[in-house]
Amino acid sequence: MKRTMKRTMKKTHVSTVINGDEIDFLCDPSQTLLDVLRDELQMTGTKEGCGTGDCGACSVTVDGVLVCSCLVLGVEAEGAEIQTVEGMAGPDGDLHPLQRKFVEHVALQCGICTPGLLIAARSLLANNPDPSEQEVRFGLAGNLCRCTGYHNIIKAVLDAAAEMRSA
Amino acid sequence: MATGPSPWVTSFDYEEKDLKVIGKNPADRSDALEKVTGRARFAADYNLPGQLVGCVLRSPHAHARVLSIDTSAAESLPGVKAVVTRDDFPDLQSEVAAAGELMVNYRDVTRNIMAREKVFYDGHAVAAVAATDRRTAKQALKLIRVDYDVLPHVIDVVEAMQPDAPLLHENQFTAGITPKPDRPSNIATQMTSKLGDVVTGFKQADLVIEREFNTKPIHQGYIEPHACVANYTSGGGGSAEVWASTQGHFVFQAQIAKVLQMDISKVRVNPAELGGGFGGKNTVYLEPLAVLLSKKSGAPVKMKMDRNEVLRATGPTSGTNTKVKIGVTKDGKITAAQAELNYQSGAFPGSALALATMTVFTRYDLKNVLVVGHDVTCNRPKVAAYRAPGAPMIAFAVESVMDELAEGLGMDPIDLRLLNAASEGTKTHMGGTLDRIGYVETLEAAKAHEHLKTPLGPNQGRGIATGYWFTLGNETSGTLNISTDGTAAFIYGTVDVAGGSRTVFAQMIAEELGIALDKVRVIQSDTSSLGFNFTTAGSRGTAAGGTVAVKTCRDAIVRMCEIAARIWDVDVEQVSWKDGHAVPAGANVGEFEPLSVADLAKQASWYGGTIAGHAELNVAGGGPGFGAHLVDVEVDRETGAVKVLRYSIIQDAGKAVFPDYVKAQFHGGAVQGIGMALNEEYIYNDKGIMENAGFLDYRIPVASDVPFIDTTIVEVPSPNHPYGVRGIGEVPIIPPLAAISNAIYDAVGVRMRDHPMSPPKVLKALSGT
Numbered sequence: 001m002k003r004t005m006k007r008t009m010k011k012t013h014v015s016t017v018i019n020g021d022e023i024d025f026l027c028d029p030s031q032t033l034l035d036v037l038r039d040e041l042q043m044t045g046t047k048e049g050c051g052t053g054d055c056g057a058c059s060v061t062v063d064g065v066l067v068c069s070c071l072v073l074g075v076e077a078e079g080a081e082i083q084t085v086e087g088m089a090g091p092d093g094d095l096h097p098l099q100r101k102f103v104e105h106v107a108l109q110c111g112i113c114t115p116g117l118l119i120a121a122r123s124l125l126a127n128n129p130d131p132s133e134q135e136v137r138f139g140l141a142g143n144l145c146r147c148t149g150y151h152n153i154i155k156a157v158l159d160a161a162a163e164m165r166s167a
Numbered sequence: 168m169a170t171g172p173s174p175w176v177t178s179f180d181y182e183e184k185d186l187k188v189i190g191k192n193p194a195d196r197s198d199a200l201e202k203v204t205g206r207a208r209f210a211a212d213y214n215l216p217g218q219l220v221g222c223v224l225r226s227p228h229a230h231a232r233v234l235s236i237d238t239s240a241a242e243s244l245p246g247v248k249a250v251v252t253r254d255d256f257p258d259l260q261s262e263v264a265a266a267g268e269l270m271v272n273y274r275d276v277t278r279n280i281m282a283r284e285k286v287f288y289d290g291h292a293v294a295a296v297a298a299t300d301r302r303t304a305k306q307a308l309k310l311i312r313v314d315y316d317v318l319p320h321v322i323d324v325v326e327a328m329q330p331d332a333p334l335l336h337e338n339q340f341t342a343g344i345t346p347k348p349d350r351p352s353n354i355a356t357q358m359t360s361k362l363g364d365v366v367t368g369f370k371q372a373d374l375v376i377e378r379e380f381n382t383k384p385i386h387q388g389y390i391e392p393h394a395c396v397a398n399y400t401s402g403g404g405g406s407a408e409v410w411a412s413t414q415g416h417f418v419f420q421a422q423i424a425k426v427l428q429m430d431i432s433k434v435r436v437n438p439a440e441l442g443g444g445f446g447g448k449n450t451v452y453l454e455p456l457a458v459l460l461s462k463k464s465g466a467p468v469k470m471k472m473d474r475n476e477v478l479r480a481t482g483p484t485s486g487t488n489t490k491v492k493i494g495v496t497k498d499g500k501i502t503a504a505q506a507e508l509n510y511q512s513g514a515f516p517g518s519a520l521a522l523a524t525m526t527v528f529t530r531y532d533l534k535n536v537l538v539v540g541h542d543v544t545c546n547r548p549k550v551a552a553y554r555a556p557g558a559p560m561i562a563f564a565v566e567s568v569m570d571e572l573a574e575g576l577g578m579d580p581i582d583l584r585l586l587n588a589a590s591e592g593t594k595t596h597m598g599g600t601l602d603r604i605g606y607v608e609t610l611e612a613a614k615a616h617e618h619l620k621t622p623l624g625p626n627q628g629r630g631i632a633t634g635y636w637f638t639l640g641n642e643t644s645g646t647l648n649i650s651t652d653g654t655a656a657f658i659y660g661t662v663d664v665a666g667g668s669r670t671v672f673a674q675m676i677a678e679e680l681g682i683a684l685d686k687v688r689v690i691q692s693d694t695s696s697l698g699f700n701f702t703t704a705g706s707r708g709t710a711a712g713g714t715v716a717v718k719t720c721r722d723a724i725v726r727m728c729e730i731a732a733r734i735w736d737v738d739v740e741q742v743s744w745k746d747g748h749a750v751p752a753g754a755n756v757g758e759f760e761p762l763s764v765a766d767l768a769k770q771a772s773w774y775g776g777t778i779a780g781h782a783e784l785n786v787a788g789g790g791p792g793f794g795a796h797l798v799d800v801e802v803d804r805e806t807g808a809v810k811v812l813r814y815s816i817i818q819d820a821g822k823a824v825f826p827d828y829v830k831a832q833f834h835g836g837a838v839q840g841i842g843m844a845l846n847e848e849y850i851y852n853d854k855g856i857m858e859n860a861g862f863l864d865y866r867i868p869v870a871s872d873v874p875f876i877d878t879t880i881v882e883v884p885s886p887n888h889p890y891g892v893r894g895i896g897e898v899p900i901i902p903p904l905a906a907i908s909n910a911i912y913d914a915v916g917v918r919m920r921d922h923p924m925s926p927p928k929v930l931k932a933l934s935g936t
Binding site: 028045050055084088089095106108114137138142146149150152 | 195196198199200201202203204205206207208209211212214301302387388389390391392440441442443445471473474664665666667827828830831832834835836837838839861862863867868869870871873875876
C-alpha cells in the first residue's frame with residue numbers, strides 16, 4: 001500500500017525509574033512530564049491545576065529535586081529517577097507518616113491538591129526535619145489549596161515531622 | 168385538586184437523645200485514603216478506550232457580533248474528527264430552571280456554552296474541536312476563521328447601568344418596573360423588598376450613617392479545572408454517558424439533554440470525585456460540547472479546561488456596587504435600614520441578587536427595611552454561585568456601617584449587635600419569621616472569647632463582623648441496602664463536594680441502625696441509580712442529604728420490625744425499635760431476645776425478604792446558620808500591606824456531626840474570605856480583556872499568608888432536622904471582608920470601602936488621596 005500521509009513528528013523514547021520501577025515511554029517533544037505521567041502512563045495521582053507552575057498540584061521529585069511536573073518536558077526525564085504520590089506508601093501499603101497525619105488531621109477536603117502537597121511536604125522535611133510553623137508555611141507556599149485554609153495541613157506536617165524525628 | 172403542601176415536602180423534628188456516633192470525630196474517613204494515595208478519581212483521571220481530545224476556541228473580544236465562522240481548514244487537518252459551532256445547537260427559547268443557588272435560563276445556557284449571535288466576553292466559546300490528541304486539536308483551533316464585528320463593551324456595574332452604556336441584549340427591558348420601560352437596558356431586573364416604613368424609621372433615628380461600597384469580581388478558585396469525558400451512542404434513539412466534575416449530576420443531566428434536545432433519561436451523568444466547586448460547578452460548560460463532539464465523531468471525547476480558560480470563561484462572582492444606610496437611636500436601637508444592591512450578572516441575567524437580598528439585614532430584628540437591587544448584564548463571564556453567593560459583598564457594607572454606628576454611639580460593636588439581634592420569631596424583610604436560631608448565643612460566645620483580651624501593638628487593629636446564611640432543602644433521594652450479613656450500603660445522590668458527606672451520612676446511618684461505623688459503606692450515585700437530586704448547593708449536603716439518610720434507615724427499620732414480627736409470630740404493632748434492636752413493644756408481647764440488624768438480616772430471606780430503605784424527599788425546614796468573626800491585623804504603613812495576625816470564628820452549626828470537619832469548613836471559608844478581602848480581583852484592560860487569567864496574577868491565599876484559625880462551634884439545634892444540623896459551609900466566607908475592613912480602621916484609622924484591600928488601595932487611603 002502506498003503511503004499518502006506525511007509524518008510530521010516523531011516521538012522520543014525515554015527511559016526512567018519511577019517510584020523504583022524501570023519505566024520507558026514514548027513522548028512527543030512538546031509533552032510535559034505531567035502529560036506523560038497522566039496520559040501516557042495512566043499515573044493520574046499527580047494532578048494538573050494550572051499548567052503554568054503556579055499551583056503545585058503536579059509536584060513530583062526528579063532526582064530528588066522538587067519540581068512542578070508541568071514545567072518539565074517528558075524528554076528531559078531521560079535517565080532520571082522520579083517520585084510521585086503513587087510511590088509514597090510502603091510496598092505493603094503502609095502509609096507514609098505524612099499521608100497518615102493528613103488523614104488524622106483532616107488536612108484534606110476535596111483532595112485535588114493533596115498529592116502535590118504531600119510530595120512537597122516530604123521534600124521539605126527531607127531538607128529540614130524540624131521546621132518551625134513559619135518554615136512549613138513558607139516551604140509549602142507554592143502549593144495552593146482552596147478548601148482547607150492550610151490550618152490542618154500545617155498541623156499535619158508539623159505532627160508528621162515530630163513523629164519522623166522520633167522514629 | 169390537591170392543595171396545601173406537597174406530601175413529599177418533608178422535615179423531621181429534632182429529637183434530643185444520647186448519641187453514640189454523631190458528634191464524635193470518626194477515626195477514619197472513607198474518601199481520605201484514596202485521596203492521600205492518589206487513587207481518588209477526579210474527572211480528568213477518567214479515560215475511555217479510543218477517546219479523542221476536545222478543545223475550545225474562545226473569543227478574543229469582550230463584545231462582538233459573530234459574522235461568520237469558517238471551520239473548513241480545521242476539519243481537513245489530519246487527526247481532526249469533529250468540529251462544532253453554534254450551527255450544531257438548537258436555538259432555545261426563554262425557559263427558567265433552578266441550578267443550585269442561582270437560576271438559569273436555557274436560552275442563555277445554550278448561548279453561554281457556545282456563542283450564537285454575539286460573543287459577550289473575553290473567553291466566550293465560539294467553536295470546539297475533537298482530534299486524536301491535544302496538539303492536533305489546538306492546531307485545528309488556529310485554523311478556524313471567525314469574522315467578528317467588534318462592539319463597544321462595558322465591564323463595570325455602575326457604568327453598565329447608565330442609559331448610554333453599550334447594550335448587551337437589545338431585547339432586555341428591566342423587569343420589576345411598572346410600567347414596562349420603553350428602552351432596553353443592561354439592568355435585567357429590579358427587585359424590591361420592604362418591611363414597615365423607612366421614612367418614618369429614619370425620622371426616629373438619632374444617628375444615621377449612609378455609605379457606598381464597591382467590590383471587584385472574584386473567582387471560586389477551585390484547584391481542579393473543569394473536565395469531562397463523554398460517550399455518545401446512536402443506538403436506541405441516541406444516548407450519552409458522561410463523567411463530569413459537577414456539584415449536581417442530575418441538574419447537569421437535565422441541562423445536557425435540554426441543550427442537545429435529547430430525552431433526559433437517555434443522558435447518564437456520573438459525578439467524579441470533585442476537585443472543589445464552591446458553586447462554580449453548578450452548571451454545564453464543556454459537557455454538552457463533549458457529547459456533541461462524540462456524536463459527530465463516533466468516539467468518546469475527553470475535554471478539560473486550562474486555568475486560563477477557567478478564569479476567563481467560568482465562574483466568577485458579581486462585581487458589586489452597594490449603598491447602605493442605617494439609623495439608630497442614641498441607645499443603639501436600629502430604627503430603619505436601607506440598602507441598594509447593584510450586582511453584575513455577567514453576560515446573561517441571573518446574578519446572586521435574590522439571595523443577597525435575603526441576607527442583607529437578616530440577623531437583626533428590624534421594623535423598617537427597604538432593599539432595592541439591580542441585576543446588571545455586562546461583558547464578563549456569566550456569574551456563577553460562589554459560597555454564600557452575593558452575601559460577603561453586602562455584609563461588607565452592612566457590617567462596616569454597623570461598626571461606624573457603634574463608634575458613633577460609643578458602644579461596643581458586639582453589644583450593638585446583641586441589642587438588635589434577631590431571634591426566634593423575628594420577622595424578616597423577605598417575609599416569614601425566623602425559627603429557633605443561634606445568633607445571640609454566637610454573639611455571646613464571641614464576647615466571651617479570649618481573642619478580645621489579646622493586647623494589640625502599634626499599627627495593629629481588631630475587627631468584628633457577622634454573617635447569616637440559610638440552608639437549602641430541595642429534592643433529595645437515597646437508597647439504603649442492608650446485606651444478609653447486616654452491613655449497610657447507602658447510595659446518595661447529592662455530591663460529596665468537600666469530602667465530608669460520605670462520612671457524616673455513615674455516622675447518621677450507624678447512629679440510626681445501631682451498627683458500627685465501619686459496617687456502613689456510602690456510595691456516590693450516578694443519575695440512573697436514584698430519583699432526582701438537586702445540586703449540592705446552599706449548604707444542604709449534610710442537612711438535606713442527612714435527612715434522606717435518616718429516612719432510608721427509618722424505612723428499613725419498618726421492614727426489620729416486620730421481619731421480627733414474623734420471627735416471633737406476633738403482630739407488627741407488637742414490635743418496636745430500640746437502641747439498634749427490634750424489641751417486644753410491651754411486657755404482654757412475650758419473652759423475646761432483642762434482634763440486632765445482623766440477626767434480622769441473616770433471617771430476612773425466610774421471614775419476609777430484602778431489607779432496604781428508600782427516600783425521595785423534598786426536604787424542608789433547613790435551619791439557618793450565623794457566624795461571628797474576630798480578626799486582628801497589622802498594617803504596614805510603608806507598603807500598605809495588611810497582615811492577618813489572629814483570626815477567630817464563632818459559628819452556630821446546630822449540631823456538629825463530625826466536629827473536626829466542621830472546623831475545617833470554618834477554616835476554609837474564612838481563608839477564602841481573607842483572600843477575597845486582601846488580594847483577589849479580576850483585572851481588565853481597556854479592551855475588556857482579563858489581564859490576570861492565571862494563578863500567578865490572580866493570587867489566592869497561600870500557606871504563608873494566613874495564621875492558624877481559632878474555631879468555636881456553637882450548637883443551637885435546628886428544630887427541623889432529626890439531629891439538629893444546620894448548613895455550615897457558606898457562613899464562614901461572609902464576615903471576613905467587613906471584619907478585616909473594621910480591623911484596618913482600628914489599626915490605622917482609614918475606612919476601606921473599595922475592595923480588594925490590597926497594598927496600593929490601602930496605601931492610597933493612608934495618604935488621604
